[in-house]
Amino acid sequence: MNATIRLTSFVLLCVIFTHIANTQELASWVDGQAKASIIEFVEAVTDEANEAYVPPAERIAVFDNDGNLWAEQPLYFQLIFAIDRVKELAPDHPEWKEQEPFASILKGDSSKALAGGKKALLEIIAATHAGMTTEEFKQTVRDWIATARHPKTGLAYTDMTYQPMLELLDYLRANGFKTFIVSGGGIELMRVFSEEIYGIPPEQVVGSSIKTEFQMRDGVPAIVRLPEIDFIDDKEGKPVGINSHIGRRPIAAFGNSDGDLQMLQWTDAGKGRSFCMIVHHTDSEREWAYDKDSHIGRLDKALVEAEEKGWIVVDMKEDWKTIFRTK
Amino acid sequence: MNATIRLTSFVLLCVIFTHIANTQELASWVDGQAKASIIEFVEAVTDEANEAYVPPAERIAVFDNDGNLWAEQPLYFQLIFAIDRVKELAPDHPEWKEQEPFASILKGDSSKALAGGKKALLEIIAATHAGMTTEEFKQTVRDWIATARHPKTGLAYTDMTYQPMLELLDYLRANGFKTFIVSGGGIELMRVFSEEIYGIPPEQVVGSSIKTEFQMRDGVPAIVRLPEIDFIDDKEGKPVGINSHIGRRPIAAFGNSDGDLQMLQWTDAGKGRSFCMIVHHTDSEREWAYDKDSHIGRLDKALVEAEEKGWIVVDMKEDWKTIFRTK
Numbered sequence: 001m002n003a004t005i006r007l008t009s010f011v012l013l014c015v016i017f018t019h020i021a022n023t024q025e026l027a028s029w030v031d032g033q034a035k036a037s038i039i040e041f042v043e044a045v046t047d048e049a050n051e052a053y054v055p056p057a058e059r060i061a062v063f064d065n066d067g068n069l070w071a072e073q074p075l076y077f078q079l080i081f082a083i084d085r086v087k088e089l090a091p092d093h094p095e096w097k098e099q100e101p102f103a104s105i106l107k108g109d110s111s112k113a114l115a116g117g118k119k120a121l122l123e124i125i126a127a128t129h130a131g132m133t134t135e136e137f138k139q140t141v142r143d144w145i146a147t148a149r150h151p152k153t154g155l156a157y158t159d160m161t162y163q164p165m166l167e168l169l170d171y172l173r174a175n176g177f178k179t180f181i182v183s184g185g186g187i188e189l190m191r192v193f194s195e196e197i198y199g200i201p202p203e204q205v206v207g208s209s210i211k212t213e214f215q216m217r218d219g220v221p222a223i224v225r226l227p228e229i230d231f232i233d234d235k236e237g238k239p240v241g242i243n244s245h246i247g248r249r250p251i252a253a254f255g256n257s258d259g260d261l262q263m264l265q266w267t268d269a270g271k272g273r274s275f276c277m278i279v280h281h282t283d284s285e286r287e288w289a290y291d292k293d294s295h296i297g298r299l300d301k302a303l304v305e306a307e308e309k310g311w312i313v314v315d316m317k318e319d320w321k322t323i324f325r326t327k
Numbered sequence: 328m329n330a331t332i333r334l335t336s337f338v339l340l341c342v343i344f345t346h347i348a349n350t351q352e353l354a355s356w357v358d359g360q361a362k363a364s365i366i367e368f369v370e371a372v373t374d375e376a377n378e379a380y381v382p383p384a385e386r387i388a389v390f391d392n393d394g395n396l397w398a399e400q401p402l403y404f405q406l407i408f409a410i411d412r413v414k415e416l417a418p419d420h421p422e423w424k425e426q427e428p429f430a431s432i433l434k435g436d437s438s439k440a441l442a443g444g445k446k447a448l449l450e451i452i453a454a455t456h457a458g459m460t461t462e463e464f465k466q467t468v469r470d471w472i473a474t475a476r477h478p479k480t481g482l483a484y485t486d487m488t489y490q491p492m493l494e495l496l497d498y499l500r501a502n503g504f505k506t507f508i509v510s511g512g513g514i515e516l517m518r519v520f521s522e523e524i525y526g527i528p529p530e531q532v533v534g535s536s537i538k539t540e541f542q543m544r545d546g547v548p549a550i551v552r553l554p555e556i557d558f559i560d561d562k563e564g565k566p567v568g569i570n571s572h573i574g575r576r577p578i579a580a581f582g583n584s585d586g587d588l589q590m591l592q593w594t595d596a597g598k599g600r601s602f603c604m605i606v607h608h609t610d611s612e613r614e615w616a617y618d619k620d621s622h623i624g625r626l627d628k629a630l631v632e633a634e635e636k637g638w639i640v641v642d643m644k645e646d647w648k649t650i651f652r653t654k
Binding site: 057060134178180187188191195201202203204205209212213214216220221223236237238239240243244245246247248262265266269 | 384387461505507514515518522528529530531532536539540541543547548550563564565566567570571572573574575589592593596
């Protein structure tokens with residue numbers, strides 16, 4: 001073998017191994033259009049010889065959480081957390097037995113509790129998410145995450161994260177992307193597990209928030225959570241949250257509902273190449289099947305726009321070999 | 328030479344070279360207590376054998392901007408930007424000739440303009456910082472930063488950043504720290520130059536903000552800046568901004584005024600070792616000398632507390648060989 005042949009063989013081997021490595025990295029994805037589109041995009045924007053090349057600092061990828069990184073049925077998991085908290089705090093609040101929305105929650109009828117709309121929801125948030133320091137709240141969430149189990153699957157909620165999406169996060173980071181959560185969920189709740197489960201540090205989590213206040217308590221500084229909405233990171237709020245926390249436009253966005261539409265539009269409208277993807281819940285056996293008529297994670301307008309703009313729609317049933325986290 | 332001697336020599340050489348490298352990294356710092364304290368802290372928290380060891384993910388360092396990373400006299404530079412903008416926009420606003428605070432600005436009397444207090448300031452912000460898209464605002468700042476010159480030094484504002492602090496940012500990052508700006512200045516103004524000048528990407532800049540809104544303009548998504556204050560990242564606001572954007576407590580904080588006091592307190596009160604530093608403006612020849620009686624960057628309470636808590640106070644005149652950026 002002369003030097004040229006040796007070099008050529010070496011380059012070929014590198015190409016093959018890289019391909020295998022990529023394949024392994026997305027091991028739970030069926031070899032289909034969705035997976036191929038992801039790989040094609042990532043290879044284009046990371047190849048300096050490609051006109052679509054994007055320098056690492058600008059490789060920003062944003063991910064919705066509920067229904068996109070973990071499941072969201074039969075209720076948003078944060079709402080289940082709030083309901084569990086109401087039950088736990090009830091002994092200190094005998095008045096809740098007669099007082100909505102708490103009375104219905106304590107009777108096990110969360111639908112009736114939530115029928116009170118925004119006002120009911122704010123009362124639940126105030127009772128369960130406010131009135132403590134940020135450190136105390138984190139500890140409460142940590143305890144809940146460690147012990148609570150999903151009513152249908154019996155799994156820990158962090159085990160109802162999606163294996164293919166965890167692989168996608170890893171794959172993007174291995175290619176120099178910085179991954180962010182941009183979710184309607186509470187920023188301080190998600191931060192408790194985002195680093196361990198998703199590999200996304202707290203400073204890369206964007207979410208809804210309540211107001212907080214700095215206080216000196218007996219000479220010790222504390223940040224206290226107040227019963228007042230600060231920011232709703234949903235729909236039109238998502239590009240606003242991205243601008244506030246990230247300060248530059250993502251080149252890749254991943255969502256699953258109409259709540260993600262504006263984030264996808266904002267990403268899609270960037271100057272260079274971008275990648276927009278929607279996870280379509282089509283698997284009633286392994287997970288849930290729902291879209292335009294769902295009261296949670298409604299996917300209607302965004303599905304129409306995906307068709308028009310050529311965004312990738314993942315068919316959960318067909319595209320994913322595994323649904324939940326295998327560790 | 329036997330193997331043990333060779334190994335010992337090698338280790339010793341490593342130690343010496345590391346020390347020289349560190350020294351070079353903080354080349355504009357006089358070998359004194361401030362510099363020694365920085366190095367001692369960094370070596371302790373990065374040494375796995377030390378009980379003060381902090382894993383890289385938690386090595387968060389926060390820096391005030393005005394008066395800490397760049398100068399702030401005779402006016403905050405962002406205010407000079409606003410005044411320049413008023414002058415530039417004046418031809419489209421003939422009514423400003425008679426209307427305060429604009430009339431005084433146009434007559435060159437910014438003190439009189441600012442005597443109108445918060446109301447005057449909000450009117451100036453609304454006229455110069457709002458009513459355009461985020462992309463348009465960025466471009467305006469970019470143009471100003473490229474061409475504007477400081478009235479006393481004749482330097483570009485980005486050349487009035489402090490060389491010793493630039494070296495400190497580099498030194499911390501070389502030791503696995505993640506560096507953030509946490510400033511009362513406008514978040515979107517600082518982001519325009521923070522990456523190039525400080526090596527701090529937009530997503531690691533925390534600052535004051537006005538409200539923004541997502542809009543569709545002829546089918547093209549835009550984020551529009553509104554004439555309404557969203558968040559003031561100063562004093563009690565700083566720990567709140569840190570909690571909102573970073574989501575974990577810093578282990579090192581660097582400031583220069585009473586506006587940084589709560590950020591320093593919050594950092595100081597963390598569980599493990601922490602490092603708090605105040606830049607004291609003591610050099611009336613090479614920069615400015617001011618502290619407790621200054622209308623800008625007042626340093627009074629924080630200086631008293633630094634003494635009580637053993638925070639490091641940098642004497643600009645004595646501790647810094649060079650003041651401004653040497654590139």
